[in-house]
Amino acid sequence: MTAEERLLENGYDGVKYLTNYSYDSALIGVSHNNRAIYDYDLMVKWLMEKEEFTEEEAFEWIDFNTIQALPYMGGDGPIIIYRFIEAFDDWLK
Numbered sequence: 001m002t003a004e005e006r007l008l009e010n011g012y013d014g015v016k017y018l019t020n021y022s023y024d025s026a027l028i029g030v031s032h033n034n035r036a037i038y039d040y041d042l043m044v045k046w047l048m049e050k051e052e053f054t055e056e057e058a059f060e061w062i063d064f065n066t067i068q069a070l071p072y073m074g075g076d077g078p079i080i081i082y083r084f085i086e087a088f089d090d091w092l093k
Contacts, residue, residue, distance in 0.1 A: 003027045007036065016077050018066065022046050036078040
């Protein structure tokens with residue numbers, strides 16, 4: 001299911017999201033002010049598994065090609081979170 005489909009299915013019409021299909025599985029929610037929320041670790045995981053990036057290549061790709069573009073989406077653009085709790089990893093699997 002695409003990010004757009006997931007947002008619409010959950011009643012979030014008009015929320016800005018990352019249109020790169022590679023991040024669809026990293027969409028984990030929507031903030032109180034209707035901003036799409038993505039998990040950085042899941043973004044990295046997808047690039048490593050599906051595009052065969054090394055971890056370092058995935059970090060660089062996301063940092064330079066995605067995060068630096070977020071300001072151009074405006075103040076209601078997506079949020080990318082960085083997890084602190086490793087135990088959360090098991091729950092997401």
